[in-house]
Amino acid sequence: MKIRYLAPLAIAIALAGCQQNIAATDVAKVEQVESTANNPFFSEYDTPHGIPPFNKIKKSDYLPAFYHGIAQKKLEIEAITRVRSRPTFENTLVAMEKSGDFLNKVSTTFYGLIGSMSDEEMRAIAKEISPKLSALGDDIALNNALFMRVKEVYDNQEVFDLRTDQKRLLEKTYKGFVRGGANLNDADKLTLRELNEKLSGLSLKFGENLLAETNGFEMVIDNKADLDGLPADIIAAASETATARGHEGKWVFTTHRPSKNPFLTYSTNRKLRETIYKGYTQRGNNDNANNNQAIASEMASLRFQKAQLLGYKTHAHFVLENATAKTPENVFELLNKVWPAALERAKEETADIQKMIDVQGGDFKVAAWDWWYYSEKIRKQRFDIDASETKPYFSLESTIKGVFFTAEKLWGVTFKERDDLPKYHPEVRTFEVYDRDGSYIGIYMTDHYVRESKRGGAWMSSFRKQYRMNGEDVTPIIYNVLNYPRPIGDKPTLLTFDQASTLFHEFGHAIQGLLSDGYYRSQTGTSLPRDYVEYPSQVMENWMTEPEVLANFAKHYQTGEVIPQALVEKIQASGKFNQGFGTTEYLAAALLDMSWHSLETAELQDANAFEKNVLKEIGLIAQIAPRYKTGYYSHIFSGGYSAGYYGYIWSNIYDADTWLAFKENGIFDQKTADLYRKHVLESGGTDDPTIMYRRFRGQDPKVEPLLERRGLSSK
Incomplete structure (x- = not known):
């Protein structure tokens, strides 16, 4: 793929002569790009298949490339608005799609790596460039000349003989401008820019705090007896972690899931289970510099203010307009339909755990840090299966x-x-x-x-x-x-x-x-x-x-033996086990998300009190915590899932209905697989998802298969 770009100095000169809001410092940074002859982003990749040349990209290459890409994107947008001929789909919508190649080249690489190769230098780059990218987005969304061209195409679309995907692109682009503030007055546009910039910075800070909290926790064990119950591979991994962290001869467990979850599942030491559980659930909620509660509250307030500015009742209404669910009411209807059955099942599971504790002579009431440990014991007892029995077959x-x-x-x-x-x-x-x-x-x-x-x-x-x-x-x-x-x-x-x-x-x-x-x-x-x-x-x-x-892949890593059919049957039989817990902790997090983003006030909340009140109202039992609590809810405060975490169970409705088709026709039925490929996998966002699903399945999905799958139906 060829990447077209202008000479850096030419961009600086062009920007100086056009009607763009670009700071003098940014122009200077663009001019400095002249010294980037060895910057891989400024040449066509000579790698196989155009894969980024990761070994040649230095961290110092990112900022010059970002500034160049931002400047070029501005010029490309400016060029679209200066076209003298009447707006058409080709000279406006397609031209917008073509713009930003260079910036996309840089940003996909940088943001791809910051999730998995983060360090202080990468985070510093993100902190500097994120507000610039947010401002660029506002520059485009609030560009009236560009909006008027899009609007003219939108208002006269019947003359252009557009394909379905082109109509979808036009509609999404037009509505994107409206949702981005194109119809606001100048004062409100300035307010919107300020809100977006604040939100961008807070989101970044939330993620930084959470990473620091996650990496900062360690539970050091120096007494081998405290490892009782843990599988040998988990103990070996903890030993390696300890050595890497400077605790030679000891064992270290962290709040990373591959460390935390096995400890909670197998450790016989209840006090240590409590320690690591609280270490995980208190992330971002501790009384230290990494506390995220105030950030979350401010973000919820700013999102509400932005929604109001754009004419929406709440942030959830703003987000869900573009979702399959369409409205918060529809989301709450689904969540509240599933919640009672899930909670009831979770209470039954709690009683089962308490019964086992009592039978074994435990003088305590089941707590949240007991759940994994005792549910695994019940699973083994009820289905004659435990996780360690299946692991050798799943290398x-x-x-x-x-x-x-x-x-x-x-x-x-x-x-x-x-x-x-x-x-x-x-x-x-x-x-x-x-x-x-x-x-x-x-x-x-x-x-x-x-x-x-x-x-x-x-x-x-x-x-x-x-x-x-x-x-x-x-x-x-x-x-x-x-x-x-x-x-x-x-x-x-x-x-x-x-x-x-x-x-x-x-x-x-x-x-x-x-x-x-x-x-x-x-x-x-x-x-x-x-x-x-x-x-x-x-x-x-x-x-x-x-x-x-x-039978094709689940083979014992030592003997090559295919997983026994009896073990497969046990796995399938246990499929609905612990679904009360799994569904309840998920739904609690989804409802917490919706509650934060259905607020009808800009007043800052006491995040801890707000969360407790939400969980009390829905009746969540003390033995279960939401899958994500406010302080470490990165999906909604530093990811893209605000008012959207419910989407997993909404998508699960389509999943359950789709799997019925494969089970009815054959799990590898070619006709079903081809229809699924054509109307789901290949089609992306080229049409309304509900319409594409009907083309595949011939019907809308129903919620009943989902409830049946989770063992929550009345059947």
């Missing part, structure tokens, strides 16, 4: 083969590993991806292991999206990032069942990015509403538990 390597096998069976997609392609970290693995006819699709990268420079969780994104413009068919570069423990000695990384499911889940996002087939970058891949984008990833998880798939 990381075999599970990767499992998702590749599934993709090939469904869509004929194959993966060829390449060790000679650029990578941003030695542990990254890179694959060329090919279609069933042998044609090249794109690049798939994986980054599996936990490290302190990486934020928690798991995700998918891209260094380059698929699109077709300018006579070019641009292929995607997609990556998955997870947080698994590194292998110890000559033993491979063994995954729990949930960890293996997560790999399938994230691959579901990746395959959508890889199989994307659209014209416009803003519509391809996972460019979908938050409450629909999780649907393909959740569907992907279903194949993992099917005997045909398990």
Whole structure:
């Protein structure tokens, strides 16, 4: 892909002569770019498939490239507004899509790496450039000349004979301007800019505080007896962590999930379980410099003010207008439909745990830090299965083969590993991806292991999206990032069942990015509403538990023995186990998110009191905490999920209904797989998701299959 850009000095001169709000300091920084002859961003990549040359990119390259990209984007937008001929779809909408190539090249690389290769220098760059990017977004959204051109095309769209995806692009662009403040007066536009700048800075600070809290906690164990109950591989990993942190001969556990979750599940030391549990749930809520409660409250207030300024009742109303759910009322209706059954089941599960504690002579009431430990014991007792029994069959390597096998069976997609392609970290693995006819699709990268420079969780994104413009068919570069423990000695990384499911889940996002087939970058891949984008990833998880798939990849890492059918049956039988807990902790977090963003006041809240009140109102039991509490709720305060965390269960409705189709027709039925590929995976955001789903399924999804799957229905 060719990246076009102007000489840096030419940009500075051009900006000085056009009607743009650019500070003199920014012009100076653009002029300084002349010294960037060795900056990889300023030349066409000479790497295979146009992969970013990570080994050549220095951190000092980012800021000059960002400033250049911002300046060039401004000039490209200015050029669109100066076209003398009447606005058309081609000279306005397509021209806007073509703009920003250079900036996109820089930002996808930088923001791709800051999630997994963060350090003080990278965070400093983000702190400097984020307000500039926010201002650029406002410059475009509030550019009246540009808006008037878009509006004219929108008002006269019937004369342009547009395809469905073009109509969708036009509608989204027009509404984006309106939602971005295009109809505001000058004073309100200035206020909007100030709100956006404040929100950008606060979001960044929230993430920085959370990373510091996560990396700052360590539970050091120096008495081997305190490791009682823990599997050998978890103990070995804790020993390595201790050595890396300067505690030679001891064991260290952290709040990273690969460390925290096994400890809570297996440790017999109740006091230490409490310590690590509170270490996790107090992140961002402690009385220190990393406390995020005031930041969260201020962000909720600013978001409300922004929504009001734009004519919306609340931030949730603003966000959900573009979602599949459409309104907060629809979201609350779904959550409140599922909540009573989930809570009732959670109470039953609590009683089961308390009964086990009492039988074993425990003189205490079940607490939140007891849940994992005793639920695992009950699972083993009830289904004769525990996580350590399944782990030998789910090595990381075999599970990767499992998702590749599934993709090939469904869509004929194959993966060829390449060790000679650029990578941003030695542990990254890179694959060329090919279609069933042998044609090249794109690049798939994986980054599996936990490290302190990486934020928690798991995700998918891209260094380059698929699109077709300018006579070019641009292929995607997609990556998955997870947080698994590194292998110890000559033993491979063994995954729990949930960890293996997560790999399938994230691959579901990746395959959508890889199989994307659209014209416009803003519509391809996972460019979908938050409450629909999780649907393909959740569907992907279903194949993992099917005997045909398990027989292909779930093999004992030492003996090569296929996972026994009896064990598979136990896994399937336990599928609805602990769903009260799982659904309740998730719904509590979703309701907390909606409560923060349905506020009808700009008054700052006491975040702790606000959260407690929300949880009290919904009746959450003390033995369960929301999956995310306010202080570490990065999804909604430093991610893109504000008023959107409910989207996982909304997407789950589509997932459950889709899986019914595959179960009815055959899990590898070619017709069903092809329809799913065409109308879900390939189509991205080219049309209304509900319409695309009907094209695939022939009907709207119903909530009943979801409730049945989770064991929450009345059947």
